[in-house]
Amino acid sequence: MLANLNAVLLDQQEIAEISQQLNTKSLMGLSLAKMISETQAYMAKPIEVPGHGEAGGYEHNRHKQNYQYINQAGRLFLITGEEQYAQYTADILTEYADKYLGFGFHIQRNTNPPGRLFHQILNEHVWLLYSSLGYSCIKHWLNEEQVKHIESQLFQPMLDMFTDKYGFDFDRIHNHGLWAVAAVGICGLAIGKPEYVEMSVHGLKGDDVTGGFLAQISQLFAPSGYYMEGPYYHRYAIRPLCLFAEVLHRHRPELDIFNYKDQVIGKTIKAMLATAYPNGVFPALNDASLTMDIKDQGVVVAVSLAYKHYGHDEKLLGMAKIQQQVWLHGCGAALSKAYQDSTNTALPHWPSVELNEGPNGDRGAQGFVRMQSKDGDVSQLVMNYGQHGMGHGHFDTLGISFFNRGQEVLKEYGFGRWVNVEPKFGGRYLDENKSYARQTVAHNAVAVDQACQNNFDVELADSKHGIPHFFESSNQDLQAVSAFAEEFYPGVDQQRSVVLINDDALEAPLLLDVFRLSSDTEHSYDYALQYQGQIVRCTSDYQTHKELAPMGDNFGYQHLWNEAQGKASENNLVSWLQGNSYYSWISASEANDELFFTRVGANDPEFNLRSETSFILRRQAKSTVFANVLETHGYFNEAVEASTNARGKVNQVTVVVSNDIGSVIEVKGEGIDFTVMLSNQRDVSAETQHTIEHNQQTYCWQGSLALEKNRG
Missing domain, CATH: 1.50.10.100 (Chondroitin AC/alginate lyase)
Incomplete structure (x- = not known):
């Protein structure tokens, strides 16, 4: 047969x-x-x-x-x-x-x-x-x-329709183009018409530049393997990429496809997997679902293919453990046998990694910083300082998200879309995707003058990218990422440095966030964080509003109810309970800072937006520094009425000094006395020397950052 x-x-x-x-x-x-x-x-x-x-x-x-x-x-x-x-x-x-x-x-x-x-x-x-x-x-x-x-x-x-009537879409360098060339090439083989395989490999012009599979994989992925639309669209694009690559491996072996362009296929699979949170869910960078994870069929195919063609990496066995399935193919058979024979199928712990962006790797990057606590739990920080992300891009350069204890703590909103829910605009992107989900204020960043980066202009945003500053991951107890964003707001330069610190006095890695803004004129700066859970305590003198009003009339603010506001305290603290864990945010506030508590839902008559919460620290200044920490602490179990360590240990964050050389930040609390020194110098290297004189004290360090633990 x-x-x-x-x-x-x-x-x-x-x-x-x-x-x-x-x-x-x-x-x-x-x-x-x-x-x-x-x-x-x-x-x-x-x-x-x-x-x-x-x-x-x-x-x-x-x-x-x-x-x-x-x-x-x-x-x-x-x-x-x-x-x-x-x-x-x-x-x-x-x-x-x-x-x-x-x-x-x-x-x-x-x-x-x-x-x-x-x-x-x-x-x-x-x-x-x-x-x-x-x-x-x-x-x-x-x-x-x-x-x-x-x-x-x-x-x-x-x-005929795909290659003639819609030839322009067939040669489009995009995830749509990947699906087009893979479909046509596979169909050509299935019906015995090799000319369609040639079109699919080399493009309609046959030049390997304007279209075709080789052009797609050469231009869509950075040297790091990162896909500019983000992990959500990467896992969608990876499916036709892997399927057609395996087809070409069998039917066009002369292409040596798995070694093409310095093994770009293997690199992009690894890059996609390296973005995932410890529970396998992908961070919502650019338009994205909040629940898409590595069990997606495209990722299942990719894990099996990577194991077969790019080496027997034990982390892939860990991925298979989460997936609990393999591709029904020879690649999947190899992975299944290895999994069955292995004595080490622990959940994967991907190392911290910086993934550069752009075809030449020179259009910014995405930073993924991971650190384990004493109990083995993995904290993961994600920071965006890459390029815009084409039509699915969000306006959130220097935005962050943070994950630990099995949950996203500093949340990404994700896309404004209800996939396959036909009454919600056919399951397509809603208008609120533009009016809120893609706006800067929704992305754990600083919004300047209650506006959006690049004025929500896609063409303008596509012309810019973040500038990597430093990425430090060699020390398992001190890891950091820093980047610049210039002129994303007219006349304002931004720099964000985020650090994870492990210390015996703390239950989990401490997140230190230092956000510098520089301008010759005064602006209104909104440092916004999206949280979820129940507020436990707050040290600011705030008042709730009996009558709600939107925070503004544009750039996402029109969708935020102003639920409460007040003058921020000197060391402003907001603590909340999420799941079984407590989280405390402590900020180095200035005299006239205001704190707002907001909720999504204003100007949303069709209830298209999810009702989610955030707080905003607002400051009027020319140049300024927001310095904050996020502490994870304690345990809560309602079923057995247990609560431990509901109060964190950190109680003070101070900006000692910040200039073009560096920033010196002090963090103090119960059994905690840290001095963190961060470089603000461009082109910093491991050999760069820093010296700052302030208040008759000298701060010296070498390299991008240093941490002194002062035990008294």
């Missing part, structure tokens, strides 16, 4: 290896059992090929499910040998071939051109890719008439 096998991604040896895992408890066996159960349940339903529907509506989702099970049923036919799977795949593809050309183009319009099945051509690319994979598994089982009908009435018209 397999003598004429045309499967694009499976050979006979792999099919035999995978088949041996049926009814076992290996990761491959579990993955097979899950796929069989889901596919059988779907096959029990009548075949339905609907016409047009709203984006994210019933018809959309039905077409999406259909291509998923065309692919799965095709593979299960080869693995199990049961013809029911081949028959189902043939029947559903035949019905699509009967109807496809009669549908016409979708009447809905998006920013992308419409297809015959979906409101945007991107979804049709995905449909073709997966349906082609499934078809390739059963083509040898079909008779000549069936093959001719499916290829001439379904696949060939799709190929």
